[in-house]
Amino acid sequence: MASGSSGPNWPPIEGIISDLDGVVYRGNAAIVDAIQVFGAWQAAGLPFCFVTNNSTHTPQDVVRKLEGFGLSVAPKDVVTSAITAAELIRAKYPDLMRVFVIGAPSLVKAMADVGLEVTDRKPQAVVMGLDRQITHEKLRIAVEAILNGAAFIGTNPDLLLPTASGYEPGAGATITAVAAATQVKPVIVGKPEPHMIETALARLGTARGSTLLIGDQIQTDIQAGKRACLPTVLVTTGVPPREDPLLVPPDFIVSSLEEIGVRPAPVGSSRQRRA
Numbered sequence: 001m002a003s004g005s006s007g008p009n010w011p012p013i014e015g016i017i018s019d020l021d022g023v024v025y026r027g028n029a030a031i032v033d034a035i036q037v038f039g040a041w042q043a044a045g046l047p048f049c050f051v052t053n054n055s056t057h058t059p060q061d062v063v064r065k066l067e068g069f070g071l072s073v074a075p076k077d078v079v080t081s082a083i084t085a086a087e088l089i090r091a092k093y094p095d096l097m098r099v100f101v102i103g104a105p106s107l108v109k110a111m112a113d114v115g116l117e118v119t120d121r122k123p124q125a126v127v128m129g130l131d132r133q134i135t136h137e138k139l140r141i142a143v144e145a146i147l148n149g150a151a152f153i154g155t156n157p158d159l160l161l162p163t164a165s166g167y168e169p170g171a172g173a174t175i176t177a178v179a180a181a182t183q184v185k186p187v188i189v190g191k192p193e194p195h196m197i198e199t200a201l202a203r204l205g206t207a208r209g210s211t212l213l214i215g216d217q218i219q220t221d222i223q224a225g226k227r228a229c230l231p232t233v234l235v236t237t238g239v240p241p242r243e244d245p246l247l248v249p250p251d252f253i254v255s256s257l258e259e260i261g262v263r264p265a266p267v268g269s270s271r272q273r274r275a
């Protein structure tokens with residue numbers, strides 16, 4: 001595949017928004033060239049922000065993991081579906097106080113961090129993410145609250161997650177179960193919805209047209225990027241991209257982040273680059 005100036009016609013790039021799993025690491029193994037490229041971008045002063053549908057890790061958890069691979073970033077450089085769910089509740093339902101959470105401790109923490117009371121008593125919203133300790137009782141509380149008028153928010157729509165030995169059901173599978181029981185459609189936070197991309201863009205303060213979205217999945221990453229009107233790059237990790245005529249294709253396809261031709265955007269092209 002071509003690279004750099006002899007390759008595709010890359011737009012001027014002043015910021016990067018990137019997926020993590022399948023782009024920067026695969027499970028617990030670093031994708032070495034990707035780590036090196038992010039390190040080079042950091043050294044060159046190119047700002048980036050990671051976005052992950054995974055609600056079971058805090059930004060601090062991700063920072064520690066990347067640190068172990070030799071890439072040093074700050075918690076503000078990581079946007080999770082849990083953090084975005086909390087921000088979305090605060091923005092969309094400013095008077096809401098009590099939420100019931102089905103999810104990991106990181107999702108409970110994200111809610112508490114924006115001042116929400118996490119409770120099973122008269123919750124005004126139900127927030128669902130991946131919960132490996134899910135029980136019928138939790139599902140009952142969620143269903144009852146939603147039928148009583150609580151807002152219904154899901155962190156991410158992923159139905160199936162790869163594991164070391166096969167697959168496990170993702171958050172989307174249990175969110176779908178509650179949606180089926182209540183006949184209420186949830187607000188979904190994660191990719192392919194654009195909410196996390198908007199959160200990351202606001203943190204970077206870069207212009208949409210010159211902020212590159214990098215992901216390894218057309219169904220989630222690329223669709224979210226296109227909905228937010230960003231140029232998009234699909235990085236293939238050995239698995240050929242699945243063709244689907246209903247999905248918007250990526251603007252660029254690379255087999256390694258090293259192929260991305262970064263040239264700086266003209267000075268002053270960004271409306272409000274953060275200091």
Ligand SMILES: [Mg+2]
Pocket residue numbers: 019020021022023215216217
């Ligand atoms: Mg991925």
